[in-house]
Amino acid sequence: MAETLLNVLSQSSLQDYADCARRFQLRYLERLQYPALESEPALENEKHQREGEYFHRLILQHFIGIPADKLAPLANTPDLQRWWDNFLGTDFKFSGYTKNAEFTLSAPLESFRVVAKYDLIAVKPDPDGKAMIFDWKTYRKRPSNEWLATRWQTRVYRALLVQAGANLNHGIPFQPEQIEMTYWFADFPSEPAAFPYNATLFKRDWDALTKMAQEIKSASDFPKTDDRQKCSYCPYRGYCDRGVRAAEGENIETETAAEEMFDINFEQIGEIAF
Numbered sequence: 001m002a003e004t005l006l007n008v009l010s011q012s013s014l015q016d017y018a019d020c021a022r023r024f025q026l027r028y029l030e031r032l033q034y035p036a037l038e039s040e041p042a043l044e045n046e047k048h049q050r051e052g053e054y055f056h057r058l059i060l061q062h063f064i065g066i067p068a069d070k071l072a073p074l075a076n077t078p079d080l081q082r083w084w085d086n087f088l089g090t091d092f093k094f095s096g097y098t099k100n101a102e103f104t105l106s107a108p109l110e111s112f113r114v115v116a117k118y119d120l121i122a123v124k125p126d127p128d129g130k131a132m133i134f135d136w137k138t139y140r141k142r143p144s145n146e147w148l149a150t151r152w153q154t155r156v157y158r159a160l161l162v163q164a165g166a167n168l169n170h171g172i173p174f175q176p177e178q179i180e181m182t183y184w185f186a187d188f189p190s191e192p193a194a195f196p197y198n199a200t201l202f203k204r205d206w207d208a209l210t211k212m213a214q215e216i217k218s219a220s221d222f223p224k225t226d227d228r229q230k231c232s233y234c235p236y237r238g239y240c241d242r243g244v245r246a247a248e249g250e251n252i253e254t255e256t257a258a259e260e261m262f263d264i265n266f267e268q269i270g271e272i273a274f
């Protein structure tokens with residue numbers, strides 16, 4: 001691997017590596033900033049992303065106990081108001097669950113650590129209880145379940161909770177069958193996407209993560225993707241001679257790419273205390 005201090009992998013960096021090794025190299029090894037607009041129209045998308053961030057903060061404040069009537073005035077744009085009303089109007093069936101919001105887990109993965117920050121892990125406090133992972137999405141389109149199932153976020157979040165979640169379960173690791181991950185869409189509140197887990201899927205995911213970590217560690221070459229579609233929303237187009245103009249931000253690839261710009265970027269934090 002190129003000279004680098006990279007020692008942490010996340011769903012974002014793994015997804016980048018899977019999508020385009022060159023993008024992984026530019027973003028996480030060479031640590032280049034975002035030189036090109038991800039998508040057009042830029043201002044509108046940036047506003048949407050910031051509202052999405054703000055919405056996550058509102059939900060966090062809700063889970064740490066700030067009353068809904070105190071938070072309502074903070075939902076002060078039409079999008080935020082609609083999302084907030086949808087959130088408060090949804091029965092997530094949390095009764096009897098302990099809620100851990102904005103919770104970070106990590107585990108060794110070959111010579112790296114794999115890290116994830118969960119929007120919410122809700123745990124039924126009994127050893128055979130369920131652990132429900134929730135991720136709030138503010139996409140303008142509801143992606144297909146098939147697409148979501150293949151995302152590294154879906155695979156990493158469930159696998160890492162098995163591998164590193166014992167502290168949330170009386171010191172006993174969760175069995176994969178106890179875990180379910182749900183994406184809840186703020187604009188499609190009655191169409192969540194739920195992904196149960198099992199031992200076969202866990203083995204598939206952890207084996208694949210291990211293989212990818214080994215590959216990243218030993219890689220000397222980070223080729224550009226052959227799929228030029230991926231370049232149309234990629235901020236590194238200028239480095240790759242893959243066009244200047246950004247794609248219109250109406251497909252799910254542009255939405256996720258843009259969202260990840262605002263994720264905590266674990267790889268760029270440097271040292272993390274574990």
Ligand code: SF4
Nearest residue numbers: 020023224231234240
């Ligand atoms: S522009 Fe295309 S080839 Fe270059 S990093 Fe982005 S996705 Fe990869």
